[in-house]
Amino acid sequence: MPEFKIVIGEKGNSYTKTLTSEESNVFLSKKIKDKVEGNHLGLKGYEFEITGGSDKEGFPMRADVEGIARRRIFLTKGVVGTKLNRKGVRLRKSIAGNTVSQLTSQINLKVIKAGSTSLDEIFGKTKKEEKAEVKE
Numbered sequence: 001m002p003e004f005k006i007v008i009g010e011k012g013n014s015y016t017k018t019l020t021s022e023e024s025n026v027f028l029s030k031k032i033k034d035k036v037e038g039n040h041l042g043l044k045g046y047e048f049e050i051t052g053g054s055d056k057e058g059f060p061m062r063a064d065v066e067g068i069a070r071r072r073i074f075l076t077k078g079v080v081g082t083k084l085n086r087k088g089v090r091l092r093k094s095i096a097g098n099t100v101s102q103l104t105s106q107i108n109l110k111v112i113k114a115g116s117t118s119l120d121e122i123f124g125k126t127k128k129e130e131k132a133e134v135k136e
Contacts, residue, residue: 002028002102006041008048008119010111015123017041027107032063032098038115043122045115053107055096061104068101070094 038046
């Protein structure tokens, strides 16, 4: 079974969690922009939206590339690693499809609906720890 690493973004903060194989079954065959309930992830009351991710080799997922396969497409903007400084220039880059599969290693999520407890309390982060991480 696949094991994913999820990155949850909420109001400028990010939280990471490695999912077990049971929790990761929820994400299989979901696409970018799909919604996932937090109850399946142990985050009661939360609702998330899939915003992206990357496959096992680190290629980013893109919403307009259908399927699970990796494809080489012409890009004008919008993907990490695409730096274009002239008008009309296009680059061919490898991009992963928009569907989560066993080849996916990381999934990015955005909080749509917050639960009763904050994510800081759930993941055990405090303001002092965050400041210490930034300074190091």
